[in-house]
Amino acid sequence: MAIKPLPRLLLIVAAVGGAWVGINRYTQVAHAHSVSASSVPSQADVPVAGSTATAAQPTLVTSTLAPATGDYTARTLLLPWNAEAGIALANGDATTAADSLMARHGVHLALERQDDYSQMVAEQALFAQEVANGVARPAKGAAFVVIMGDALPGYAASAKAALDKLGQQIEVVGALGYSRGEDKCMLPAEVVADPQKARGSLIGAVLRDGDWNICIKYAADNRIPVNADPKTYDPDAMNFVSVGAFTEADEKLIAASKGACETRPVVSAGKLTGESRRVCQNGTATWTPGDVKIAREVGGLAAVASTREYMWQMPAAIIGNKQWMAQNPAFVKNLLAASFEASDAIKANDANLLAASTVMAKVMKEQTPEWWAKYHRGVVEKDSKGLDIRLGGSTTNNLADNLYLLGLNGNDNLYKRVYTVYGGIAKSLYPQEMPVVLPYEQVVNASYVQALASEATAAASARPATPVFDASAPATSTFAKRSWAIEFDTGKATFRPQAIPVLDAMLDQVAVSGLTVQVSGHTDNVGDPASNLALSKRRAEAVSAWLQANASSSFPKERVRTRAYGDQQPVAANDTAEGRARNRRVDIALVRTE
Incomplete structure (x- = not known):
């Protein structure tokens, strides 16, 4: 059995000024025994051995890029995770193969498995010490790491504690793939x-x-x-x-x-x-x-x-040293280019997936290539009680996927919403361990992806892999349902100023999923029932319009449905002001459809 990465960020040690220091308590397992109130926090075919499919040669859509520093090998730490299959195929082996996409781009990597985020931070601190000392090609530490993207708020806080004294920083420069159900x-x-x-x-x-x-x-x-x-x-x-x-x-x-x-x-x-x-x-x-x-x-x-429902939650975020990358931009761009081209090859051909899985099995030092390939795309199996259960499921990302995720070319910045939502969860439940969430702009740098897009117009114009919504498809089940106290002007469907922060928070929370959104309007029982029904309809439509106006790429019109119930579904008695206020609400449901 593979061991899931342990992103505990505890007992992190780094060589800083010659002294080993502990860094951050963000994911410390042990807690003081204090009591606080419980709170609501804000089947596919797979290649098999002997497959007759032929591995397709990836097209070098970015072949005009200048070569990177071809004789330097950058140590890169990976989780045991299928979302990294693109970089594995691009590298061709644990150490860059001579005929690989990486080598053709003048990039050399040494891929190593690392299950523990605390060790990743320590390795990045060792690399940062070298950079701070003026070493152009550091031999110590790790140049790059890949983490689960929703863990970035805590990882970034820990890395800041380790690197600040060195005058160094870490940055996310792209996403190699996603967990999609795994x-x-x-x-x-x-x-x-x-x-x-x-x-x-x-x-x-x-x-x-x-x-x-x-x-x-x-x-x-x-x-x-x-x-x-x-x-x-x-x-x-x-x-x-x-x-x-x-x-x-x-x-x-x-x-x-x-x-x-x-x-x-x-x-x-x-x-x-x-x-x-x-x-x-x-x-x-x-x-x-x-x-x-x-x-x-x-x-x-x-x-x-x-992550099948929360489909944007867990991108495979690749992180490097900000100062070193600024000195070696061609290396960063070409690394990303090779990984993105390999992603396209994997999406196009099962033999390429098996080739990537061969590298994954070697780097991770467990399981077979067929095992990695099987669980890359996911399967449905029976459990011991005869119930169907979906297992596995990851994807690789190309350039278009990164442009979409990072909010480039006019798209909604989904990764910023992921960062905001999951940073907020950690801060609200564990304020002592996570007192501050660093600004997104300090830890994510989309300029390398943007520059890559400007130099590779064919790939930049490609369509990202996004869900397709059918407005006429019947709902099969409700995944989640939550009420939002959105304040409207009395008797109208226009928002009061205090409603805007609530709408902003609602947008962030809903955007990280990939399900159909149902917006239902409700009123108290004051006034005529027919008028209340009409008012609740206008208010539901106002919320739908607000979502589409503020994040059109995340909320195409086919995704959002509206329902009106007037005063027919109260959640509290209407005989008190407090009860009537609770009944004046908008419910947001995430629903599965056929």
């Missing part, structure tokens, strides 16, 4: 039909990691409180078992299914009740092949939320 929050299958049944759940997770993020976002979108303290139990909230590795989370769930449970103090509204309760882990935040193990040994669980 990472998931698994809970009993009944939660799929009724998300509120996630209340009282106990989920094994590496806290503040990307897969934990999936569970937290699902809770937020369904207004389910989260108990941030992994030592207590809130029966009305989503609770967690804090672990140091994904394999540990899965093994604990297997043990719990056989009766290995624990006793915890019970809390309610942030206060100890004096009661203790025996509780059993019934969920896990995991990835492939952890989900395969759970499906085979436990069964009965479903991927209630994954």
Whole structure:
């Protein structure tokens, strides 16, 4: 079984001015035992051995680029993750192959597996020390690392602590791919039909990691409180078992299914009740092949939320040293160009995917090329109880995908929204560990992708891989539903000034998913029912229009549907001012369609 990366960012050490120093507590597993209130946080064919498919030679759409520093090998640390298949194919081997896309672009890389973000930060600090000392081609540390993009707020904070004294910085320069279903929050299958049944759940997770993020976002979108303290139990909230590795989370769930449970103090509204309760882990935040193990040994669980629904959450973000990259822009652009061209080759041909998977198996030092290829595109299998479960699922990114993600060429900046949403989650639940989220512009530099696009017009004009929405397709299920208190002018469908921050937050939260959006308008019972129905319709349409006007690429008109209910679906009694205020709302539902 592969081991999921452990982005704990704890006990990070870096050589800074000759002294080894601890850096950041952002993902520290241990917490002081204090009680705080639970809160709502803001099947495809795969190539097989002996396949008759022929690997297609990638087209060099960026062949006019100037060669990079061809005789320097940049050490590059990768997670064991299929979203990096593009850079693997481009490199041709663990160390750049002579006839590879990287070599043809004058770029040489040494690809190495690294599961621990803390070690990645330490390696980038060693590299930064060399750069600070004027070394043009550093031999120490790592020039580049690849992380799960929603983890950037915490990673950037830790890297800043390590590199500040050196006058150095890190920057994201692009995205090599995405997780598209591979990472998931698994809970009993009944939660799929009724998300509120996630209340009282106990989920094994590496806290503040990307897969934990999936569970937290699902809770937020369904207004389910989260108990941030992994030592207590809130029966009305989503609770967690804090672990140091994904394999540990899965093994604990297997043990719990056989009766290995624990006793915890019970809390309610942030206060100890004096009661203790025996509780059993019934969920896990995991990835492939952890989900395969759970499906085979436990069964009965479903991927209630994954990067299939939160499709923009987890880009494979490639990070380098800002100062060194500024001195070697051709190296950065050509590295990206080769990776993006390899991505196109993988998308076009299964034999290219198998070739990339051969490199992945070698770099990661486990599994077979066929295994990596199978779970790259994802499969549906039966679990031990006969339920279908989707396993795996990642994609590679080309230049057009990067232009779309980074908000270039007039697109909505989706990555900034991802950064804002998941940085906000960490800060709201763990303010001591994550007191500040660094400005997005300090840690993401889209200029290399933009420059690449200006030098490769054919690729720049290509269409990114985005979801296609059918306005007439019937909804099959509701994934998440959340009410928003958007203030309108009395009796009108125009927004009050105080509604704008709420609309901005709503846009960020909804944009990171790739599902159809249903906007439903509701009123209190004051006035004529027919007039209330008409007013709720106009207000739902106003919210839909606002989404499309402020992020048209993320919210094409086919994606957003409106519904009007007037005063027919109150969520509180209309006999008090407070109740009427709660009933004057807009519900946002993320729905699956046929």
